[in-house]
Amino acid sequence: MLAETDIIPDSQGEVDQETGEIFYREKIEKPNTPTFSKACELISRDISAYFKENVDVYEHIPAYSSGTIISDFKNIKNLKENTVDVALGVRSTVYLENEDYQNFIVDMSRKLSKDGIYIDDNVRENFGRRYRVKELKEIEKNCSTEIFVLMGPGVANEDESCGDVFPMALVMTNSSEKLQHIQENLRIGWKIVPLSEVLEQKLLKVA
Numbered sequence: 563m564l565a566e567t568d569i570i571p572d573s574q575g576e577v578d579q580e581t582g583e584i585f586y587r588e589k590i591e592k593p594n595t596p597t598f599s600k601a602c603e604l605i606s607r608d609i610s611a612y613f614k615e616n617v618d619v620y621e622h623i624p625a626y627s628s629g630t631i632i633s634d635f636k637n638i639k640n641l642k643e644n645t646v647d648v649a650l651g652v653r654s655t656v657y658l659e660n661e662d663y664q665n666f667i668v669d670m671s672r673k674l675s676k677d678g679i680y681i682d683d684n685v686r687e688n689f690g691r692r693y694r695v696k697e698l699k700e701i702e703k704n705c706s707t708e709i710f711v712l713m714g715p716g717v718a719n720e721d722e723s724c725g726d727v728f729p730m731a732l733v734m735t736n737s738s739e740k741l742q743h744i745q746e747n748l749r750i751g752w753k754i755v756p757l758s759e760v761l762e763q764k765l766l767k768v769a
């Protein structure tokens with residue numbers, strides 16, 4: 563397969579507005595060099611000669627620098643309280659759902675240091691299918707910080723037109739200075755509002 567494959571699907575797909583089906587854009591990724599072709603050929607001929615079972619490859623390659631923790635998001639509960647200065651989530655914690663998601667957000671609020679800040683796009687589910695606004699309002703009751711929402715122009719062909727702006731990311735912090743800093747550096751067309759204000763806007767698909 564490896565020797566024969568030329569096209570690798572992109573991770574970004576597009577939603578068919580009528581059926582909801584996701585179409586993956588395809589893009590050619592395979593480098594067109596003799597060395598790469600040779601490597602593919604050798605590996606595909608006998609993969610077991612190159613990869614051993616039950617071996618943790620991270621022990622052999624410097625894939626992450628010291629101080630980096632690789633773990634399940636759910637393990638954030640094991641961190642000490644008030645220790646996280648900055649946390650950023652990009653297209654990742656949105657995969658946590660229901661109780662896992664609720665616990666994660668509450669845990670994160672408690673792990674933030676006094677002026678710590680957490681920004682994450684998990685308020686908007688992939689392809690703008692749903693915004694976790696009502697759910698977050700419930701979660702906020704158990705959090706040690708207020709939740710704000712970054713509202714911005716949606717993604718073309720994904721967010722349905724039900725206003726000018728859509729919930730794109732959440733912000734948690736107790737630092738008014740940091741909130742002001744965000745406010746002053748927003749792109750045109752974006753705004754940051756308390757979660758409760760988003761609910762008042764009666765957006766479609768809010769859950």
Ligand SMILES: C[S@@+](CC[C@H](N)C(=O)[O-])C[C@H]1O[C@@H](n2cnc3c(N)ncnc32)[C@H](O)[C@@H]1O
Pocket residue numbers: 633634635636652653654655657658
């Ligand atoms: C769509 S990718 C986004 C990666 C990167 N943030 C980006 O924007 O390119 C989703 C990532 O979330 C990670 N992920 C999903 N659920 C996770 C969990 N419970 N704990 C840790 N990582 C998780 C996946 O392994 C994957 O790397």
